Amino acid sequence: MSFHAAPPQRWRKSTRCGASTTCVEVAGHDDGIVSVRDGAADDTCLEFAPGEWRRFVAAARRGAFDLH
Structure with missing residues (x-):
């Protein structure tokens, strides 16, 4: 992980989140x-290198973090 001096300008969330x-x-x-x-607590964030992020998203799509 790395850390930027300035926070990103545009945050996005899933459309499934609605107004929450x-x-x-x-x-x-x-x-x-x-x-x-x-x-809900936007004062801190984690940052991921592109490869780290791609691996996380791929694992999530495979269901690696599903709670069954």
Whole structure:
């Protein structure tokens, strides 16, 4: 993970979240870094290198984090 001096300008959240403020939000930087934060506590965020982010998304799509 890396850390940027300035926060991203545009955060996005899933359309499934609706009007809720408790969803996870993501934002991309020009250099490919992806920031992730909790919409309810937006004072901190995690940042991932492009390869790290792609591996996380692929694992999520495979269901690796599903709670069955």
